[in-house]
Amino acid sequence: MRQVLRIAWQSIKENRKGLLGWSIGVLALVLLTVLFYPAMRGQEEFNDIMKDMPDALKALMGAEDLVSPVGYLNSQLFQMMLPALFLIFAIGRGGEWIAGEERKGTLEMLLANPVSRARVVAERSVALAVMVVLLGVVLFAGVAGGAALVGMEIGIYELLAACLALTLLAVAFGEIGLFLGAFTGKKSLSVGITSAIAVAGFLLATLAPVVDVLEPFEKYSPFYYYLGNNPLINGVDLLHTIVLIAIALVATVAAAAGFERRDLAT
């Protein structure tokens, strides 16, 4: 297996320090947030403040309820903070691994070996997914551990579902970044466009329930398949999970095709 996935393995190995740094960052963020929860518990007046907010603002912040365990975790972490972190990580890797390395010249050295471009794309897609999954495992462990420490009542299965959905969302965006990098050969373009798609998708999915004109387009946002079902309450939505995996797979296949057709930049 390691022989077959040598490029994926090497890519992860070369990025292990970066992954470690991100893991520490995510862990610190979720632990601090969760350990702060006892101060929020029972403070129902926070929810009273929220009641007077405009619907759009409530939608953006992720919850009308800031005080229950699920409401707290959603509004403080899963709504905006964690997707932002996970997507920045994944989109950065996606842009770097074809377009970034192409610019540096290291991709040319790899392609002097008997490996097809499709194999390079496929293995780097796998490496990207593995790294995001590892970050997702750290996230799950951090929230579960922190919740246990402060006695926050949260369903483990539902937490797992939320971490899985977030991981798949980030993988999907990472592969879109990989595709744009492979297609254009330009890292900054890839990262820029993918980030713009992410921000637009976030706004679309969160505002659609409260803005009538956006509502019919809700399902065009990848974020809908992450938060639309509220996995912290409802657990895994099979259809949504399949959609996110499909986005990642289609982006990977498109990346291989886009990379194959063009000249490698100097």
Next chain:
Amino acid sequence: MAASGAEAIVTTGLTKFYGKNRGIEDVSLHVAKGEVFGFLGPNGAGKSTMIRLLLDLIRPSRGAAQIFGRDTHADSVAIRRSLGYLPGEPAWNPDLTGAELLDFYAGLRERHDSSYRTELAERLDLDLTRRMGQLSRGNKQKVGLVQALMHKPDLILLDEPTSGLDPLVQHEVLTVLREAATEGRTVFLSSHVLSEVEHVADRVGIIREGRLAVVETIERLKSRALRSIDIRFGRAVPAGAFEGLPGVKEVTVREAFAHFTVEGSIDALVKAASQFEVLDIVSKDADLEEIFLTYYRNDEASA
């Protein structure tokens, strides 16, 4: 052509444009197996374009190329199994040691001889335990050479292989390449320094502004070369005595001293000089650099 089996590289009308910019134009070239072929030209003439086309890193605008009878695009992965490549400016992750990097590449190939890798590193005086980021330009170049040679590929493509190396190491690299050719492997190396390939190449191709200006054996090139001859006579000689001699391009006579520029054989000149008392003859050997310029001048004159 594929059937002949004796050709390492065959290109037919190979052309590459980058948008409107010229890479190479209409290059048709044969390189035989076991040959050391020097691909010469000034910077920007299209040397790297040629090598990157052979590797399928870039695709031709027109024409095609075959390596060992296989199409360079359709059979690229199979071709790269038996190929070693050193780009003009090799780049690697600065955090990796030379050994880590070479282990990774070796793992991507079935054919790999780690004892030869060790031998190469020793002969080039290269420390593989240091990180790429700590290495000088020359040492990075050495890692690139080991990387291109360690699996004993049938075809070695090198873009300016000895740039950045000190003369002793340069010499060792050329020796290694010569050995590879002796073992029947083919070497295709580019250079803008003619003296670099003079002692290692069997044939050279000179590329100028994207077009292959000339392909010759080193011997033929030298025989066409201009050489400069100074003769000191016993007494003043008439300039007319040397006018119109075959091969003599230029005559300058000042009293008993004469300077000649001769193409090819100096036989006629020596016989003509022998009718006078000759005190001294100084002959400066043909320099490939001058040949290079001669070809360029001829080309410009005809254009």
